[in-house]
Amino acid sequence: MTESGGLDARLEWRRGTLTLDIDIALPPRGITALFGPSGAGKTSCLRAIAGLERDGKGTVRFGGELWQDSARGIFVPPHRRRLGYVFQEASLFAHRSVAGNLDYGYRRAGRPAHLDREGLVDQFGVRPLLARRVDTLSGGERQRVAIVRALASDPALLLFDEPLSALDAAARDELLGCLETLHASLAVPMVYVSHAIDEVARLADHLVLLDAGRVVAQGPLQATLTRLDLPPALSGAVGAVLEGIVVGHDADDHLTELAFAGGTLFVPRRGDAVGRTLRCRISARDVVLTRERQHASSALNQIRARVVAMAAAEHPSQCLVRLDAGGCALLARITRRSWQALELAPGSEVWAQVKAVALAG
Template identity: 50%
Template sequence: MIEASFQLAYPDFSLDVDLRLPGKGVTALFGHSGCGKTTLLRCVAGLNHAPTGRLTVAGEIWQDEAQGIFLPTHKRPLGLVFQEASLFPHLSVRKNLEYGMKRSGNQAGEGFDASIALLGIRPLLERAPERLSGGERQRVAVARALLTRPRLLLMDEPLAALDLKRKLEILPYLEKLREELDIPVLYVSHAPDEVARLADHLVLLENGRAVASGPLMATLARADLPSTFADDDAGVVLETTVAAHETDGLTRLEFPGGQLYVSYRDKRPGSRLRCRIHASDVSLALAAHGDSSILNTLPATVRTVVPTQTPGHVLAQLALRDGTLLLARITERSRVSLGIAPGLSVVAQVKSVAILA
């Protein structure tokens, strides 16, 4: 469990948060640039000193202004990965890894083999950082942070400086990390897809305030979120299981609320797959039709309908048979003509499913 409460004021920006975050899994700090997510991360790292603040990680006090406690960064057992490659250019990859190991009392190299295997950097060990690609550098930076055996891993937009190809190359490593790591990770990002793919817990920040904080799927399914994740980026994330590959080139995914057909995925039946369903890809019908080309239809009940920032459009929150939530963006005109209102039984037609892994 991480309890973080910071209040600080700069001339043009102020941060005021009071958060309780899970002690395991990936917590995404999400928001547009200037929302304070990096400042919040730097406060946790001790790189910025909030004049009013309290921070405890797994029961240990890292900052408590009421008691006059403020651990400097180098006394906090944390790992930090910055946006741009931050390897020491005067040291080889191996020496970069050893830099933190030596200073954190990990001379024995506990976890060395596991970490470099996890991040696939064994062939890079003797190279100079300038001879690595951007993605390779970030993988080394993650390994270097892990080898200090941190109790908290902080990542400040680790993929933002990479092009799409490098991003796709490194994301699988981060996913493996999420599965194997037993320490909490704070992950700053402004990319909804990254958050949907990696996070377990979501904190939405706006103007230095946390406007929402909760489990990823439940939080994304909220219809009342402020602008950040709403509108164009509104959508839910589903955790599905690959059920079967069908003969006509489709793969069938199952989740407690039903099943979805997607184009063929090279994944063994039984493996898990995260999907994202955008609200704008979901339309509503009053009854199931056999005469539609839309394959994925899910019976649901309307829970709430709220206006969006786009004129003439509303956002409907639907519950599937098991309670799984879905968001649908429809026009106000359709809402009126179909009589969409809380409690109504509808059929959600899913036009497209974004596979996240």
């Protein structure tokens, strides 16, 4: 039943008025985002996977190990699960220095030789902080220390609970960059809880959408975010995530050009070097459809695409259109009136206009 090496959790429990009924299967590699509106049960779900909540009834397996099986009375406590958990607030040990905090899990993991602790310390810019007391750190610094502390304990599974949500915009941006770098070198799977779709779009490979305690969809990031059947609570998140390679920067106009399978895309200038892979989220509400390529439009990006399907949106005046642009899925939210006026139908050839202004960050 379970995928080899991955996480498989089937749990059911009540928390106040919310009934959680979770059935998740995660791949053994990459970052899986648990995404959903506040109160959807994301954090409860993560805590249950970690074994920090014992209320859930069901089974949790990770890799070849059985972590929980309520029917057989099996429950492996968190300290035997080889986790790296990062909480929303850094939760550092106030009685230890930064170095003492990093040492805590590293020492208990037996100071594994294969773990490049010094490399992690540098990667997250923690070296200048090592001798500091934790109560003298800024919010961003604390969270970086908490992440290195978790990574240094040689975890087999990383669980991140909205690690950026308590940070100001600058600290958040910096740490998000660190996490992107970490993503590229990550050897173990990570579950990343978030209610910010931009974080999810930049970090996740796999997506589990939660609403009101239930899994409403799960699968690869792009395919899941462009589904037409998501509940209204998640409508703000639907849209395409394109992955492209930086092919050039325009210094005069401060633009970066990305090449992806369906064409090219101009986005506001990014710091990334030419040749790097970037992700770009195109929200369904930022896409305008035209029948002809426009020659006098302020929209910088016009992508040739074909209509795949249409579905009703939560507001009766609107519909969601799923497009295919050279194999990449795009999503457009347009009015029903426009759908009829343009005489669109599955198979129609269209141009998708996207303002570069809408593609910041």
